[in-house]
Amino acid sequence: MGTLPIFVRDHAESQLLSWQRQVEAADRFGVTLAQVEGVALERGILPARYQRNRKALSVTDQLALFHSCVAVIGCGGLGGYVVEELARLGVGRIVIIDPDLFEEHNLNRQLFSTPANLGHSKVEAAVTRVGQINPAVTLVPAQTAFSSKNGAELLHGCLVAVDALDSIQVRLELADVCAGLNIPLVHGAIAGWYGHVTTQYPGDDTLQSIYRSWKGGKGVEEKLGNPSFTPALVASLEVAEVCKLLTGHGTPLRGRQLMIDLFSMEMHVLNIHEGNRETA
Amino acid sequence: MKVTVKLFASFRTGRFDIEAVDYPVGTTVADVADGLKLPRTELGIMMINNRHVKLERVLVEGDTLALFPLLGGG
Numbered sequence: 001m002g003t004l005p006i007f008v009r010d011h012a013e014s015q016l017l018s019w020q021r022q023v024e025a026a027d028r029f030g031v032t033l034a035q036v037e038g039v040a041l042e043r044g045i046l047p048a049r050y051q052r053n054r055k056a057l058s059v060t061d062q063l064a065l066f067h068s069c070v071a072v073i074g075c076g077g078l079g080g081y082v083v084e085e086l087a088r089l090g091v092g093r094i095v096i097i098d099p100d101l102f103e104e105h106n107l108n109r110q111l112f113s114t115p116a117n118l119g120h121s122k123v124e125a126a127v128t129r130v131g132q133i134n135p136a137v138t139l140v141p142a143q144t145a146f147s148s149k150n151g152a153e154l155l156h157g158c159l160v161a162v163d164a165l166d167s168i169q170v171r172l173e174l175a176d177v178c179a180g181l182n183i184p185l186v187h188g189a190i191a192g193w194y195g196h197v198t199t200q201y202p203g204d205d206t207l208q209s210i211y212r213s214w215k216g217g218k219g220v221e222e223k224l225g226n227p228s229f230t231p232a233l234v235a236s237l238e239v240a241e242v243c244k245l246l247t248g249h250g251t252p253l254r255g256r257q258l259m260i261d262l263f264s265m266e267m268h269v270l271n272i273h274e275g276n277r278e279t280a
Numbered sequence: 281m282k283v284t285v286k287l288f289a290s291f292r293t294g295r296f297d298i299e300a301v302d303y304p305v306g307t308t309v310a311d312v313a314d315g316l317k318l319p320r321t322e323l324g325i326m327m328i329n330n331r332h333v334k335l336e337r338v339l340v341e342g343d344t345l346a347l348f349p350l351l352g353g354g
Contacts (some may be wrong), residue, residue, distance in 0.1 A: 078354045166354040189351040194289040196351055211350070213323050213335070219352030220290050220322050226353050257325070259348060261289050264297075268288075270325065277332040 004029045005036045008040045015059075016048040022136070033136040033155065034066075041066055047136070050090055061247040062090055069093035071155045073123040073146045073174055074164035076100070078188055080111030081235030082162050083126050087134045089243060094130070094137060097154055098122045099145040109228040115126055146170055148278050151177030160245050162238055163187040166221070168214050175200060175207035183251075185240040188234040192224025194236040195264035198272065199252045209272055210257060230262060281305055281341040283312070288348045291318060303339060310335040311343060324350035 001011075011021040017040045025036045037047050041063040042259065046054060050062055057065070070091050072082050072150060075098035086094050100122050106113040112125040123141035130139045142154055146165070151173065152224055161178050165171050165183060171187070179183040185200040185208060200206035235256065244250035255273040286298045295316060303312070309326055309330040313335070326333050339345060 019330075074354050076354055120351065164354050166352065168350075168352040171352070189353070191349070191351040192290060194349070194351060209332070210325065212332075212351075213326065214350060217321060219324070219350040221351065221353030224290055225335045231354075259288065263289075264292070270327070271330065272332070276330070278334065278337065 004031060004039050005037065005043060005177070007051060008036065008045055008118055009043060010207070011113045012040070012045045012235040016043050016051055017045050018048045022047055034138060037066060037090075037092075047090075049134070053090065057243075057247065061249070064247055065085045065243070069095065069158045070246075071095040072095065072164055073097045073159045073161060073170075074166065074168060075112070076106065076164065077109045077190065077231030078235045078238065079122075080113075080126070081232050082164050082238055083130065083139070084111055084133070085139045085236060085239040086162075086201075086231075086242065087130045089214045089239065090134070091242075091246070092137060092170070093140065095142065095154065095158055096123050096126045096228055097141045097144065097146050099143055109231050110179035110224055111244070112234075132141065146174060148173040148176060152181060155181055159183060160242050161185045162242060163189075164238075168211055168219065169216075172207055172211060175205075178202070184245055186238045186245070189219070190230045190234050191219055191221035192226070193230060193261065194220075194224070195230050195260045195262075196257055197234055197237045197241065197253060197260070198257040199245070199254055201254050202224040204255070205274070206255075206257075206272060209274075221275045230260075233260065233262070247276075281307075281339070283307070283339050283341075284344040286311060286317075286346040287316075288346065289351075290349050291316075291322075291347055292337060307332045307339050308335065309333060309345065312339070313347065318347065324348045325351070331354050 016020050022036050071098045102113045182202045188197045244252050257269045257272045327346040
């Protein structure tokens with residue numbers, strides 16, 4: 001009957017293992033789909049579902065993603081798209097944190113919301129969705145509010161945190177927790193037609209700098225609302241940052257803040273290095 | 281003194297994108313924001329000549345001030 005590695009090798013075509021064979025291997029050897037994926041990638045064989053990643057990411061990169069754990073804090077407008085894209089990309093383990101249930105006003109933009117799951121948990125909807133689109137991904141739901149008290153425990157073992165929150169106060173707490181854990185934080189925020197993205201590395205005080213004039217309460221999103229396209233775009237930019245951080249390729253937005261204005265169709269990159277600030 | 285004021289995102293609505301404005305000597309960033317009826321609670325990034333500044337900063341002739349609203353949604 002052979003072993004799992006031999007099965008994977010014998011059933012790969014052009015170094016690709018089809019989904020059908022991956023499922024067959026999991027059944028035959030009594031292992032998870034994730035374990036089959038790991039065995040394949042470690043032998044330079046790509047699960048065929050990732051074949052369109054191949055020109056952008058090597059099999060080694062794909063293996064690095066497979067072995068990665070990423071935390072997504074918030075499962076609303078940004079978080080839904082972030083989780084979807086991380087799962088399709090092939091990040092092996094995703095921790096999703098949100099205390100909320102879907103409400104009708106979420107339906108215009110939150111990817112996992114449907115009329116049928118109104119009143120249901122957002123993180124449970126994420127589990128269902130990821131189970132449908134990429135069952136080789138382990139999704140860890142935490143239906144709780146992130147804070148500086150539970151943050152270190154929730155993010156334990158994660159290599160990167162993604163900010164998909166809707167509160168500036170909690171964002172600043174998240175930035176502190178990430179600093180304490182020595183992990184990078186990909187930050188995104190939106191309001192109406194506008195958004196921004198940056199990445200805080202350990203030792204940087206990026207979020208403190210961005211929100212240095214904040215005195216409490218919400219940003220302009222209270223006045224401007226949130227249409228469907230802004231979270232989708234900003235979430236995609238955040239996932240691109242995560243992909244670079246996990247694979248070590250490309251240039252993340254460290255010390256730079258990408259400002260997005262979809263109404264004027266303008267994007268600006270601001271220098272937010274410490275040396276570029278007035279301290280007085 | 282002449283100062284160039286650049287507004288971004290929602291601050292442009294009902295105002296302008298960029299304008300050269302005459303201000304009295306001693307004008308601060310806060311004075312400009314107040315004059316444009318930009319609520320203090322909405323002020324996010326503020327830059328003079330591409331360097332981050334605070335509300336109390338006094339402008340000088342030829343400065344370019346850029347103001348961005350505070351975004352916090354997700």
